[in-house]
Amino acid sequence: MVKGRKSLKRRNAKKYFLNKKFMIMLPLIIILIIANLTLDQDNKNQEQLKTVKVLLYSGSGTSNNSILQIENCLEKSNSQNTIPEVKFTCNTSNRIDNQTLNGYDVLIMPGSNEGYDYLDNDDINVDDLKSFIASGKGFIGICAGAYSGAVYNGNLYNGWGLAPHVITDYSLQTGNLTINITESGNQLWGYQGSKIISHINGPAMRTSGGQAITFAVYGDDNTSYKGSAAVVGDYYGEGRTVLSGVHPELEPQDPDMLIYLVLWAYNGTLNTNNTTTTN
Numbered sequence: 001m002v003k004g005r006k007s008l009k010r011r012n013a014k015k016y017f018l019n020k021k022f023m024i025m026l027p028l029i030i031i032l033i034i035a036n037l038t039l040d041q042d043n044k045n046q047e048q049l050k051t052v053k054v055l056l057y058s059g060s061g062t063s064n065n066s067i068l069q070i071e072n073c074l075e076k077s078n079s080q081n082t083i084p085e086v087k088f089t090c091n092t093s094n095r096i097d098n099q100t101l102n103g104y105d106v107l108i109m110p111g112s113n114e115g116y117d118y119l120d121n122d123d124i125n126v127d128d129l130k131s132f133i134a135s136g137k138g139f140i141g142i143c144a145g146a147y148s149g150a151v152y153n154g155n156l157y158n159g160w161g162l163a164p165h166v167i168t169d170y171s172l173q174t175g176n177l178t179i180n181i182t183e184s185g186n187q188l189w190g191y192q193g194s195k196i197i198s199h200i201n202g203p204a205m206r207t208s209g210g211q212a213i214t215f216a217v218y219g220d221d222n223t224s225y226k227g228s229a230a231v232v233g234d235y236y237g238e239g240r241t242v243l244s245g246v247h248p249e250l251e252p253q254d255p256d257m258l259i260y261l262v263l264w265a266y267n268g269t270l271n272t273n274n275t276t277t278t279n
Contacts, residue, residue, distance in 0.1 A: 055104040059094035059123045066110035073255035097125040106138035109145025117147040134237025138265030143202040146243035163234035163241040165210035168203035171225045178219040179230045185215035202245030204228035240265045
């Protein structure tokens with residue numbers, strides 16, 4: 001009888017010890033479960049995150065300030081989580097050819113500190129550049145890059161024709177200008193009305209045929225090109241081209257304007273507050 005009681009006590013003591021051990025470990029188990037669930041969610045978020053790889057031309061004639069501020073706009077978008085589904089990576093290259101373009105989604109040709117275009121530049125392989133865009137990639141030309149990317153410049157010379165339905169004219173004026181956002185610009189950026197933006201002798205543009213889109217027009221009364229396109233989009237092969245006569249990367253800086261132009265050129269189908277698939 002005594003032996004039976006001792007055995008029962010041992011079983012109860014063991015059961016109490018196990019219960020106590022379980023109660024001590026329970027918070028740790030809960031923490032591990034939560035951590036695993038959080039890790040799984042982070043992995044899902046990473047899988048849903050879209051990386052847009054940008055190459056920025058930094059070769060002969062480019063403006064160091066334009067390059068620096070374009071990089072700054074991309075970094076701001078990442079750090080401020082402007083578009084939760086998108087992360088931008090950016091590298092620079094002083095040459096443009098198949099090798100340097102390989103692996104990138106969008107090429108940006110920035111403003112120049114030496115002239116109005118990059119047409120006579122031995123560091124740019126135009127055939128490789130055209131193949132890159134025609135394959136479904138994106139191109140953004142700002143100021144000098146816009147002059148270069150158009151099909152034609154007034155009565156002066158032919159451009160690369162990356163925007164085959166866009167003609168540029170010289171608009172030789174430096175300083176902040178007013179641009180008016182069009183309905184297509186509203187669909188892209190999510191706002192209408194006027195905006196003050198930097199302009200350094202960038203082109204006034206007009207579209208001719210095709211599916212070219214005008215996102216913004218010059219709005220200053222004291223210019224001879226009021227109503228001409230300031231920011232346009234066009235199609236080249238399977239790819240998209242943006243030409244901008246103004247500098248959204250410079251002061252007064254508008255990172256979101258540049259970011260959504262990059263997305264439009266990228267041809268992403270992203271679920272954002274703005275429409276990046278304007279046709």
